[in-house]
Amino acid sequence: MISHTITRRSAIAGLSTLAAAVLPHGTALAKAPMLNTQAPAYYRYKLGSFEVTVVSDGPLGLGALQDNIFAGISKADFTKILHDNYLPSDAVEMDQNVVVVNTGEKLVLFDTGDGGSTMFGPKSGRLIANLRAAGIDPKEIDVVALTHAHPDHCWGLMATDGKPNFPNAQIALSQADFDFWTDEGKAAMGDMMKALVGGTRRHLIPNRERIAFVTDGQEVVPGIRAIATPGHTVGHLAFAITSGGKTLVNTGDVAHHHIVSMQQPRAAFSYDTDGAQGVASRLRTFDMLATDRLPFVSYHFPWPGLGYVARHGDAYRYFPAPMQTVL
Template structure:
C-alpha cells in the first residue's frame, strides 16, 4: 500500500494522512485449515481521509462518500487494517508480510507473542510486495533483522524494484543476507504457491495455501477497503503502480473468488480479514468468517 519507507520508517508523502486508530491493540486469531493452523496478526489500523487522493482518484471524494454512506460507514475517511498471516504446519512457521514495523507503532511483534510465537521461531517470511506496510517489520527498532533465522522470500521483480529506491538502502542492506527471490507463480513453501496479481507493484503476488481439501488465498493488496474496493472495483487507487492493470486484475480476480467461494485473507480488511467474496449484482460484498 505505502510505496516508500526511510530506514527510520517515516511514512512517505502518499501516506502522511494515515492516522493510527485510538482502539489499536495487539490481536491474534487462529483458524484451522485441515492440519494447518493459520493465525491473523494485527499490526495497525489506519484512517485515510476521503479527499480523492487515494480512493476513487478517477471519480472524486463525493462518489466515494456515497459508497461509504450506503454501507453505513463514516463518509469522511476509509479505515484500513494492516495485518499479517502466520501459517504453521508443525514443521515450518511461516509469516506472510510483516506490517509497518515498530518505528511506525506497528504491533505485529506483540500480536505474534499473543499467538505464542517468538521472532526467532519464524522459519520463512513470504512478502506479497515491497510497499512499506508489508516489509517495514522486517527490521527491529534498532535496525537489526527482526526474524533472524528466517529466509525472506520476495518475488524477483519486486526485489529488483526495491533496490532501485535509494531511500530504502539501509533496510535493503540489513535484509539482503536473508533474501531469496522467486518468479511469480513459483511454489515457495510446502503447500504454498505464489499467485501473480499484476498491477499493484512489478512483482505483486498473493499466496495460495492448500491443505488437503482446504484452500486459503492471501490476496495481498488486490483489494484494500472491504467496502470501496468491492462495491467499485473499477475505481482507481493511487497505491497501484499500474492503475489500469490493477483495475483489470481486481475485477477478474474478484469474479473468480466469488464463483469459487474460496476463503481468502485480505490484510487490509477489518481484522481478522478472513472470509469470502460474494457477488451481489454487478459488484461484490465481504462475508467475514465466523
C-alpha cells in the first residue's frame, strides 16, 4: 500500500501546476491598473425614526508598541494579546468613528476628527470628504456635540484656513473640558500638554460664542441626552440617542481597544487625565450596556464601531453588531 501525505506546500504546488495547464501560455491575470484608492467610509442605518450615519475620519496611529499604553500591560504582554487576536503588533492603529444623527428636525454631529493633524499619524483628517461622500453638507450641521476636547475629537472644528468647518452649528460640550483644555497655564506641565492646549485653544476659543455647556442628564436636542463619564478627560461625556423606544449609546472614549478594554477593563489608558476615574466610568458604562442589552458605538473600535457588551467573568466581551445592508 502506498501512503500519500498531502502537505500545504504540495497542495499549493499542485494548484500552480493546474493553473499553468488550464491557462493559455502568456495569459495576463491583471491587465487593469491598480487603483490604490479606498471607497469613502460611511455606514447608515435607522434607529426608530432617526437616521444614524457613522463616518470615518480615518485611522489614528499610536506608533510603536511601548510599555503601559494600558496600565500594567507590558510591551511583551500587549504584543501577545495582539498576536493572539490576529492583530498587527508592529504598531497600534485605532479607527475614528464619527456619528451623525438626523432626528428629522436637527442634524447632530458627534465629534469632528483631528482635522488632519499629524500628531497621531498621517492617515486621518478624512471626515469632511467622507461627510460629503455620505451626502451630508457640513454647513447643514445644526449641533456639534463633543464627547471631549482631545485633538482627535475637536481639532476638526476649524479648517486649515482658519474658517469653521461647521459654520452654522451650535457646539455642545462640558464646561469642565472647556476650562481644562483651554487653560494656558497647563502649558507649564510639559511639551505634550503645551501642544494639546495650544491646538485645542485654536479650535475652541474662536467658537466660544457658539458653545453651550451641557451637564449630566441634559438633552442636547430632543432624543439625545448627555451622560457624564469622566476620567479619560475631566468632563468626558457619552450620549444616549433614543427614538421609537430604541436606544444607542455613543460612548466616545470610555474604552479604546476592543480587546484590551474588554479583557482588562480595569487597565487605565495612558492618555487618561484620571486613570482611576476613567476605569470607574468604563465599568459603570459597560455594566449598563450589558444589563440593558443596549447597542453602542465606540469612537476607536474597529469600523464602524457598533456592537454590544456582555459580561464575561469579571471582565467583558465585545460583539460587533451585524451590519444592515438595507434601510
